[in-house]
Amino acid sequence: MQSALHIDEKDNLVTCLRDIKKGETLNIEGKDYIANADIPVFHKMAIADIKKGENCMKYGQIIGTATVDIHTGDYVHVHNCESTRGRGDRK
Amino acid sequence: MCIIVKAQEAEATESEENIIMKLMGYKRENGRYGVRNHLLIIPASVCSSETAVNIAKLVDGAIAIPHQHGCCEIGDDFDTTKRTLVGFGKNPNVGAALVVGLGCEGIQAKEIADEIKTTGKPVEYIVIQEEGGTAKTIAKGVEIAGKMAREISKQNKVEFDISEIILGLECGGSDPTSGLASNPSIGVASDMLVSMGGSSILSETTEVIGAEHLLYPRFEDENEGKKFLEMVKRVENRSIAAGHDLREGQPTPGNKAGGLTTIEEKSLGCMHKAGHSPFKGTLEYAEELPTNKKGLYFMDTPGQDIDSITGMVAGGAQVIVFSTGRGTPTGSPIAPVIKITGNSSTYNNMIDNIDINAGKIITEGVKLQDLGQELFDKIVDVCNGEMPKAEALGHREFGIFRTGFTY
Numbered sequence: 001m002q003s004a005l006h007i008d009e010k011d012n013l014v015t016c017l018r019d020i021k022k023g024e025t026l027n028i029e030g031k032d033y034i035a036n037a038d039i040p041v042f043h044k045m046a047i048a049d050i051k052k053g054e055n056c057m058k059y060g061q062i063i064g065t066a067t068v069d070i071h072t073g074d075y076v077h078v079h080n081c082e083s084t085r086g087r088g089d090r091k
Numbered sequence: 092m093c094i095i096v097k098a099q100e101a102e103a104t105e106s107e108e109n110i111i112m113k114l115m116g117y118k119r120e121n122g123r124y125g126v127r128n129h130l131l132i133i134p135a136s137v138c139s140s141e142t143a144v145n146i147a148k149l150v151d152g153a154i155a156i157p158h159q160h161g162c163c164e165i166g167d168d169f170d171t172t173k174r175t176l177v178g179f180g181k182n183p184n185v186g187a188a189l190v191v192g193l194g195c196e197g198i199q200a201k202e203i204a205d206e207i208k209t210t211g212k213p214v215e216y217i218v219i220q221e222e223g224g225t226a227k228t229i230a231k232g233v234e235i236a237g238k239m240a241r242e243i244s245k246q247n248k249v250e251f252d253i254s255e256i257i258l259g260l261e262c263g264g265s266d267p268t269s270g271l272a273s274n275p276s277i278g279v280a281s282d283m284l285v286s287m288g289g290s291s292i293l294s295e296t297t298e299v300i301g302a303e304h305l306l307y308p309r310f311e312d313e314n315e316g317k318k319f320l321e322m323v324k325r326v327e328n329r330s331i332a333a334g335h336d337l338r339e340g341q342p343t344p345g346n347k348a349g350g351l352t353t354i355e356e357k358s359l360g361c362m363h364k365a366g367h368s369p370f371k372g373t374l375e376y377a378e379e380l381p382t383n384k385k386g387l388y389f390m391d392t393p394g395q396d397i398d399s400i401t402g403m404v405a406g407g408a409q410v411i412v413f414s415t416g417r418g419t420p421t422g423s424p425i426a427p428v429i430k431i432t433g434n435s436s437t438y439n440n441m442i443d444n445i446d447i448n449a450g451k452i453i454t455e456g457v458k459l460q461d462l463g464q465e466l467f468d469k470i471v472d473v474c475n476g477e478m479p480k481a482e483a484l485g486h487r488e489f490g491i492f493r494t495g496f497t498y
Contacts, residue, residue: 063356083353086337
């Protein structure tokens with residue numbers, strides 16, 4: 001079984017299909033990536049650098065924006081990616 | 092248990108390929124078909140809920156739907172509650188209904204009974220203040236309901252076409268496997284039903300936020316498509332107008348623990364339940380699906396599972412498919428709910444609650460089409476009488492979506 005799923009060519013995120021250990025090398029579509037953190041199964045890892053404010057992509061679609069500079073191999077979740085929708089707190 | 096026959100109509104070679112699938116169910120007076128034959132005890136308001144529950148306890152097979160509403164509601168909120176209670180009574184899975192009112196509440200028992208009566212099924216109502224208290228109402232209610240139970244027990248199942256089925260699509264306790272495996276499997280099964288002339292309802296407006304641009308072009312009618320976009324905007328604006336961050340409620344803590352980061356990511360997984368069929372139109376919460384224009388519909392329901400399923404069942408759905416990543420046990424009082432997960436660990440962890448493991452797509456490389464077929468076959472068996480796990484365990488969760496305050 002592959003270790004991570006890259007759903008769409010536009011995606012800068014992959015979905016890990018098993019628990020990933022920090023420092024582990026993942027081969028995704030012939031290219032190697034080193035995980036910068038432990039990543040739980042079905043959570044996401046960046047396979048490209050994403051600058052603060054840039055879009056995080058999965059399914060070929062925007063799922064949120066980076067709240068800090070994200071580097072290739074970083075664990076991407078609520079600590080560094082946020083929704084842009086229904087943000088009444090930004091009024 | 093299903094009977095498959097080749098279409099006999101020789102209109103064209105095309106029709107010879109049409110597979111007609113027959114199911115067994117209960118024919119109602121208005122021409123609709125139920126896959127269950129429930130006796131429903133409907134409280135008109137919170138004030139008559141306990142009495143309705145006590146009546147149901149004393150009559151074999153009777154089901155009560157206690158709730159917290161029905162009085163001191165106004166506007167859309169009042170209409171929604173009433174439409175939901177009426178819709179539950181009208182659902183073809185209900186063979187007969189008894190409405191129990193207090194007497195002074197906003198939603199009157201007689202009004203609910205009169206609207207359900209338009210289906211032609213046996214309906215009666217009783218009012219606590221008119222009967223002279225709890226004990227007398229229970230005594231009379233048991234007498235009426237007992238008679239109804241005997242009457243509907245005489246009904247035999249008859250053959251009907253699968254195109255009479257309305258399937259409600261739900262997901263809850265989602266995780267990233269929902270969008271990868273279980274929801275796409277539901278999409279395959281839904282497309283199969285729609286291709287046979289049946290109907291499906293995609294719901295949960297909150298969980299469309301971020302995916303609406305992909306669903307909008309699938310509406311056949313431009314005005315209905317625009318209405319769909321308005322429904323999504325209405326929900327998002329509710330959060331914005333309240334000055335709150337939608338993230339306080341969506342995704343849920345469990346969604347996040349499972350790996351879903353944003354509502355957009357959740358929505359992009361949720362939408363797969365609707366397969367690839369075109370949308371015929373939109374439905375307000377608990378609005379009846381027009382049986383003269385069958386196919387895939389979108390209903391404006393909240394992401395909260397119980398309220399959402401209740402809305403679809405009130406809209407006429409006889410059966411629900413429900414995908415879950417984290418695992419959830421819930422059902423519905425009158426419609427069987429089939430559970431499917433895309434997460435093999437969750438399947439093994441909550442095996443007494445989940446019927447189908449679509450996690451095999453991820454862990455064993457099972458083809459999506461095959462899993463969709465497995466789910467479709469389960470829907471057919473459940474329509475024919477097989478109890479899914481939620482039904483067998485007595486899960487009858489009921490919740491009405493509120494859009495206003497109680498006054």
